[in-house]
Amino acid sequence: MARPRKFDDETRAALIRDTADQIVTGGVESVSLRPLAAKHGCSTTAIYTMFGSRDALIEAVVYESVGSFTRSQESVPITGDPLEDLWELGRAYRQWALKYPALYVVMIGRGGKRPDISPEEFTEDSPRMIAAKKAIESLFKRVAECRAQGILGDYPIEEMGNSIWAGVHGWVSIEATRPVMIGQDPDAAYDRYMQSLVRAWAPTPQQG
Amino acid sequence: MARPRKFDDETRAALIRDTADQIVTGGVESVSLRPLAAKHGCSTTAIYTMFGSRDALIEAVVYESVGSFTRSQESVPITGDPLEDLWELGRAYRQWALKYPALYVVMIGRGGKRPDISPEEFTEDSPRMIAAKKAIESLFKRVAECRAQGILGDYPIEEMGNSIWAGVHGWVSIEATRPVMIGQDPDAAYDRYMQSLVRAWAPTPQQG
DNA sequence: ATACATATATAACACCGTTATTGGGGTACT
DNA sequence: AGTACCCCAATAACGGTGTTATATATGTAT
Numbered sequence: 001m002a003r004p005r006k007f008d009d010e011t012r013a014a015l016i017r018d019t020a021d022q023i024v025t026g027g028v029e030s031v032s033l034r035p036l037a038a039k040h041g042c043s044t045t046a047i048y049t050m051f052g053s054r055d056a057l058i059e060a061v062v063y064e065s066v067g068s069f070t071r072s073q074e075s076v077p078i079t080g081d082p083l084e085d086l087w088e089l090g091r092a093y094r095q096w097a098l099k100y101p102a103l104y105v106v107m108i109g110r111g112g113k114r115p116d117i118s119p120e121e122f123t124e125d126s127p128r129m130i131a132a133k134k135a136i137e138s139l140f141k142r143v144a145e146c147r148a149q150g151i152l153g154d155y156p157i158e159e160m161g162n163s164i165w166a167g168v169h170g171w172v173s174i175e176a177t178r179p180v181m182i183g184q185d186p187d188a189a190y191d192r193y194m195q196s197l198v199r200a201w202a203p204t205p206q207q208g
Numbered sequence: 209m210a211r212p213r214k215f216d217d218e219t220r221a222a223l224i225r226d227t228a229d230q231i232v233t234g235g236v237e238s239v240s241l242r243p244l245a246a247k248h249g250c251s252t253t254a255i256y257t258m259f260g261s262r263d264a265l266i267e268a269v270v271y272e273s274v275g276s277f278t279r280s281q282e283s284v285p286i287t288g289d290p291l292e293d294l295w296e297l298g299r300a301y302r303q304w305a306l307k308y309p310a311l312y313v314v315m316i317g318r319g320g321k322r323p324d325i326s327p328e329e330f331t332e333d334s335p336r337m338i339a340a341k342k343a344i345e346s347l348f349k350r351v352a353e354c355r356a357q358g359i360l361g362d363y364p365i366e367e368m369g370n371s372i373w374a375g376v377h378g379w380v381s382i383e384a385t386r387p388v389m390i391g392q393d394p395d396a397a398y399d400r401y402m403q404s405l406v407r408a409w410a411p412t413p414q415q416g
Numbered sequence: 417a418t419a420c421a422t423a424t425a426t427a428a429c430a431c432c433g434t435t436a437t438t439g440g441g442g443t444a445c446t
Numbered sequence: 447a448g449t450a451c452c453c454c455a456a457t458a459a460c461g462g463t464g465t466t467a468t469a470t471a472t473g474t475a476t
Contacts, residue, residue: 210420210421210422210423211421211422211423211424212422212423213422213423213424214423214424215423215424250424250425251424251425251426252425253423253424253425253426254423254424254425257422257423257424
């Protein structure tokens, strides 16, 4: 019915990988279509038929990155000690973000586009929101287990989960945007910070 | 010794104000020198002698915004109840960020530039770092007062201050980048979140 | 009066994302 | 077989960007 596609899904994946690398090494703003096309032996219009626009290409990278992040979260082993698992989950969260700081910023911060009014990608149950939910699902599961075992108090899972997530994100995003965090031992400081976030939702004596 | 300056500090301030407005309404990436120059009846080269580059202009805006944010923090009254003052400080923090989300993102997130290796503006005691320190000084003071009154435990001020700040920033930055936060009553949810951050550093029975 | 230093304007440079135009390559129907 | 059709990709153009080389104006110092 039409001219056959010269570039298959493999080239599409290669473009996404290359753009992700570019974001990691040079930041989002360094992503440029002409050099990218040249590197892959195609024209910019080919990228346009594959993705639609530069923003859409970056959105594809973000989507892929969320997947990578999610896999890194899901690969944290479950030991049976939900609190220890929670620490490991938090450490993996931070490690991923510090390994790809520019990706983390883009994927959680919408790449610096105007934040107030929002596009369709943030409607409930858009692919991106589903992926985002899945990304923090491991965290919520451990929180639920901790509550079931009395390690956390009888607060709503969603409230505790969102709070711990927001707290972790705050610390990590500061570390990811600035050169170094305060203190001599960032790893230990982060551990103590995580502990404080969890301590905040400890059972009260009445809750026993 | 040279040709007299056609544009004084007033025009410089006007340029900063205008650029800040532009960031607020259209995001950083919408800041463009040619329209800006035309609006102020000068050429782009005039902007270059005044600021040096587009990035430097935005950096000037950021510096000014940090000042505005700091003033908003410092205008929170001191009632004598340090814990209540802390809540008000946290509320003012969030209100400023939600009023100027794009500014908040740029001022704390470095405008989406590559975050890993860092420029000179982040060296200890650079003007920007001094301004940043001053911006959260009110928070640290209240934390210290709370500890002095036994509302907070005997932890290092810096650890408690940084933790609460990171936590607040995490929540607020999520709210500032996404359209709406989860939950029906965002204000109340944020209040409960702040309470959890402070509860984490409550005195232990031994400390009490 | 002349030399020098600097602020500004004009115009150019090298790029950018995007798109109109053109052509190539296949299917489907006559 | 021929032809109409449709889609993909390449070329080239459009309008825009930040930045800078060049030229000019305007002052001070000699």
